[in-house]
Structure formats: C-alpha cells, structure tokens
C-alpha cells in the first residue's frame with residue numbers, strides 16, 4: 001500500500017482516498033489523486049486454472065492430480081469432474097462440491113472442463 005499524502009491545506013496526515021480523490025478528515029479538503037497505481041485494489045483477483053484460463057463461478061473443472069484431503073482419508077482422484085465451482089478467494093480459492101463432500105481447492109490443481 002502507498003502511504004497516504006498529508007493534507008496540502010492543513011498538513012494533517014489524517015487523510016483517506018475516496019474514488020479519484022483524497023480527502024482530509026480534519027478540515028474536509030479534497031484533492032485529486034495523481035498517478036495512483038492501485039485503483040483495482042478492491043477488485044477480486046482473477047483465479048486461473050493450471051493452464052492459465054480464468055475461472056468463474058459456476059464453471060466445471062477437472063482435477064489434474066490426486067489430492068489427499070487434509071484431515072480425512074478421502075483422496076480426490078485425478079480426472080474427477082466438479083460442477084458448479086464457487087470462487088472464494090485466498091490461497092485455496094475454489095469451493096468444490098463433490099460426492100465426497102465440499103472442499104476448498106487450489107486452482108493450480110484444476111483444469112477448466
């Protein structure tokens with residue numbers, strides 16, 4: 001994250017970004033952001049499968065390797081097809097419902113079907 005600039009009006013550093021503006025919480029002064037590089041900081045990161053194809057909610061995927069499910073005796077077999085995935089973000093970004101239950105899997109072990 002970039003450090004927020006101090007207010008050019010009252011020199012307070014109690015400032016925050018709002019859309020294309022910075023706003024000073026102390027005096028209410030507003031001024032435009034210039035050259036801001038993290039406009040998309042709030043957007044969900046794109047989740048890509050093993051081939052670099054972007055995945056979206058409701059896609060069907062196929063496992064590209066056997067996955068042992070942590071804390072269980074279940075192994076999800078390579079080639080297992082999973083319908084209607086849901087993207088949840090984070091390290092294990094893909095919520096997959098299978099016959100064996102519902103698991104959070106890494107997109108890198110999946111291939112869009």
Ligand SMILES: [Zn+2]
Pocket residue numbers: 007008009010011012024025026027028029
């Ligand atoms: Zn100010």
